[in-house]
Amino acid sequence: MRGDPDRSRLTESDRNSIVDTLTIDVLAEFTQQDVTEAREPMDRFTRDAIAGYVRDVLLGWGLLQPLLDDPQVETITINGADSVWVTLADGTTRPTAPIADSDTDLIDLLQQRGPLALGITRIPTGTRNVASLAAIPGCSWNYRTDPG
Numbered sequence: 001m002r003g004d005p006d007r008s009r010l011t012e013s014d015r016n017s018i019v020d021t022l023t024i025d026v027l028a029e030f031t032q033q034d035v036t037e038a039r040e041p042m043d044r045f046t047r048d049a050i051a052g053y054v055r056d057v058l059l060g061w062g063l064l065q066p067l068l069d070d071p072q073v074e075t076i077t078i079n080g081a082d083s084v085w086v087t088l089a090d091g092t093t094r095p096t097a098p099i100a101d102s103d104t105d106l107i108d109l110l111q112q113r114g115p116l117a118l119g120i121t122r123i124p125t126g127t128r129n130v131a132s133l134a135a136i137p138g139c140s141w142n143y144r145t146d147p148g
Helices: 012-036 044-059 062-069 103-112
Strands: 073-078 084-088 093-095 120-122 128-133 141-146
Antiparallel strands (some): 073 141, 084 093
8 A cells, every 4th residue: 555646545444444454464463373383372352452552553643542542531741752641530640651652753643643733623532622732842742621
């Protein structure tokens, strides 16, 4: 598909289907390798976790996606790839794991995702996103859900 001029014409459903098919194929190859090399195959939990990670990286927001999907997370404050805090619905604020390998990778992620990174928009869950992306060098980003 690389260099395919019709690639941008893929629907969201097409992209999801391609990622699902490729992920299933790769996981099947890993399983076959495990059998061939007499290793214990991955358990279902591990396979599902890998498939979810691949989907998040290719179709979503990478390591930020689980935080976006968590209904208890009301605010995500990012002050760099390895300085991420969430505020939960109960008011608790806590740090989370890094969401990118570097600030450069984080900036690339936020810029690639377009309007969600730079203003107010509705995301697929129907919640309203209020986000701000500060001037680049230190990369600061704040995300707040608003069900209304």
